Each structure stands twice: as structure tokens, then as C-alpha cells.
Amino acid sequence: MGDITRIGVIGAGLMGSGIAEVAARAGRDVVVVEANAAAADAGRERIEKSLARGVEKGKLSAEDRDAALGRLTFTTDMEACSDRELVVEAIAENEALKLEVFGKLDRIVQSKDAILASNTSSLPIMRLAMATQRPEYVVGLHFFNPVPVQKLVELIPSLLTGEETAKRAEAFASEVLGKTVIKAPDRAGFVVNALLVPYLLSAIRMVEAGHATPEDIDNGMVLGCAHPMGPLRLTDLVGLDTTMAVAESMYAEYKEPLYAPPPLLRRMVEAGLYGKKSGRGFYDYTRGE
Numbered sequence: 001m002g003d004i005t006r007i008g009v010i011g012a013g014l015m016g017s018g019i020a021e022v023a024a025r026a027g028r029d030v031v032v033v034e035a036n037a038a039a040a041d042a043g044r045e046r047i048e049k050s051l052a053r054g055v056e057k058g059k060l061s062a063e064d065r066d067a068a069l070g071r072l073t074f075t076t077d078m079e080a081c082s083d084r085e086l087v088v089e090a091i092a093e094n095e096a097l098k099l100e101v102f103g104k105l106d107r108i109v110q111s112k113d114a115i116l117a118s119n120t121s122s123l124p125i126m127r128l129a130m131a132t133q134r135p136e137y138v139v140g141l142h143f144f145n146p147v148p149v150q151k152l153v154e155l156i157p158s159l160l161t162g163e164e165t166a167k168r169a170e171a172f173a174s175e176v177l178g179k180t181v182i183k184a185p186d187r188a189g190f191v192v193n194a195l196l197v198p199y200l201l202s203a204i205r206m207v208e209a210g211h212a213t214p215e216d217i218d219n220g221m222v223l224g225c226a227h228p229m230g231p232l233r234l235t236d237l238v239g240l241d242t243t244m245a246v247a248e249s250m251y252a253e254y255k256e257p258l259y260a261p262p263p264l265l266r267r268m269v270e271a272g273l274y275g276k277k278s279g280r281g282f283y284d285y286t287r288g289e
């Protein structure tokens with residue numbers, strides 16, 4: 001089977017930068033592919049900041065930080081993934097874009113037993129796999145935000161994922177990255193989002209209906225239920241654009257109103273209020289909150 005040492009990560013946003021960081025910290029050589037140079041720079045900065053925080057908190061030595069940075073290469077050319085043994089796709093939650101990426105990776109990645117994984121939150125792994133000529137090597141590896149902190153990875157084999165592929169992907173997440181892996185079905189939302197997304201959407205509907213303020217809803221869940229973070233702050237952290245895209249694919253899959261994005265969420269996304277990453281969502285982050 002052999003150990004997986006050469007990793008590719010497509011997309012260096014919130015999730016891709018985290019995935020690249022943990023793989024580099026685990027001693028793996030990582031190629032990060034972004035859509036353009038500005039996004040690649042932003043991804044590198046995000047990783048540098050996160051590693052610096054690790055050093056400040058005493059979780060990482062300065063030597064380990066430098067070694068991790070030295071294992072990361074940023075590029076806008078997907079051809080750099082030709083020698084990769086595992087590629088994790090983490091671009092925006094947009095099916096057409098992801099299908100295009102999987103088609104390209106299928107042409108580019110040379111090793112015949114390389115694994116092509118997706119970090120999608122809600123799109124069927126089966127559909128992404130069918131954009132390639134090697135569906136048995138395609139699997140879902142769904143990380144959680146922030147990746148260096150959250151311990152979970154959902155492993156999502158499609159109907160055609162090979163047993164060996166699923167085993168190797170699971171071993172990578174658990175043995176190399178130290179994550180706890182749960183196996184999830186290839187159904188929109190997998191396990192965690194199937195429970196979490198309706199909850200986040202309910203909180204947004206409460207704000208929309210004037211039922212309570214975001215602060216009061218969040219305080220209610222943090223102080224009343226001991227959640228580490230309330231649902232509106234969590235939506236800001238996940239990204240309102242991503243939350244809406246996930247809700248839309250869950251609604252498309254099940255046609256149940258509980259997954260339908262509420263109009264307030266749509267309006268906020270249309271307004272560019274994506275949450276923490278854009279500076280404003282249910283809360284304002286421009287004042288250093």
C-alpha cells in the first residue's frame with residue numbers, strides 16, 4: 001500500500017489552507033493550487049498566521065513551523081499535481097466548478113492508484129467520481145473548521161469507491177493527521193451537516209422573524225446549552241455563502257423545507273455579507289472583534 005507522502009490541495013480558502021497546514025505539519029510535501037496569485041498569497045498568509053499562533057501557544061516550535069512552511073509550495077498551475085499520491089479538492093461549494101476540477105485532475109494526476117478526495121460539505125461524491133475515469137479512487141474526506149483544531153473527519157465512500165481507497169484515505173486522516181474518522185453515507189449533508197445545517201437555518205429564521213437578536217440566540221445556546229459557540233457566530237465562521245450552498249444542495253436532494261435557505265440568508269449573501277471572512281455577517285468583524 002505504501003505511505004502517502006506527496007499531497008495536493010486544490011483551493012486555499014478557509015478549509016484548503018487548514019488541510020494543507022495539517023498535512024505539512026505531519027511531514028508531508030504539499031502542493032497547494034489556487035485560482036489566482038492573489039488567492040494563493042492569501043492562502044499562504046492564512047497558514048503563516050495559523051502556524052505563528054501555534055508557536056505563540058507553545059504547540060509548535062519555531063523549527064517545526066519553518067519546516068512545515070518549507071514543505072508547502074503554492075501555485076496556480078494544477079499540472080503541479082501530476083506526481084501527487086493524494087489530492088484533496090477544497091474549492092468553493094459549486095458543483096460545476098468541482099466537476100471541472102475532477103475532470104482536470106483525472107487527466108493530470110499520473111499515479112494509477114492516487115486518491116482524488118473532495119472536502120465537499122454536501123455534493124454527492126458519486127457525481128464528482130463520475131467526472132473521472134477512475135471512480136474507484138475517488139472518495140469524500142470532509143474536514144471541519146478550523147482544520148488544525150477540529151478532530152473530526154468524515155470519510156464518504158461512494159457506491160464505486162474501492163475498499164483499498166477508503167482504507168488508505170482513512171489511514172491517512174487517522175494515522176498521519178491524527179483525526180478521528182467517522183464513516184458517512186454519500187447523501188447530502190453526510191452525518192454532521194445533516195444535523196447541523198437545519199439548526200443553523202432555524203436560528204437564521206428566528207432572526208428573520210424578529211423572534212430574538214443574534215446575540216440573544218447565541219448567548220442562549222452558549223450559556224444555556226454549553227455549546228462552545230452560538231449558531232449565528234458559527235454561521236459567520238463557516239461562511240454564509242458556503243452555508244447557503246450547502247443548504248441548497250441538501251434541499252435539492254431531499255426537497256424538505258427544513259433545508260431551504262431562508263430569504264434573509266440569500267439577501268445577506270447577495271450583499272456580500274459572507275461572515276468573518278468578508279468582515280461582516282451577523283456580526284461586524286471590522287472593529288477587531
Ligand code: NAI
Pocket residue numbers: 010011012013014015016033034035036039090091092093094097101119120121122142143144145237238239242246277
Ligand atoms: P472558501 O471560499 O474560503 O475557499 C474556496 C477557495 O477555492 C478560494 O480561495 C478560491 O479562490 C478557491 N478556488 C475556487 N475555484 C478554484 C479552482 N478552480 N482552482 C483552485 N482554487 C479555486 O471556501 P471554504 O470554506 O474553504 O470551503 C471549501 C470547501 O470546503 C467547500 O466545498 C465547502 O463546502 C467545504 N467545507 C467548508 C467548511 C467551512 O466551515 N467553511 C467546513 C467543511 C467543508
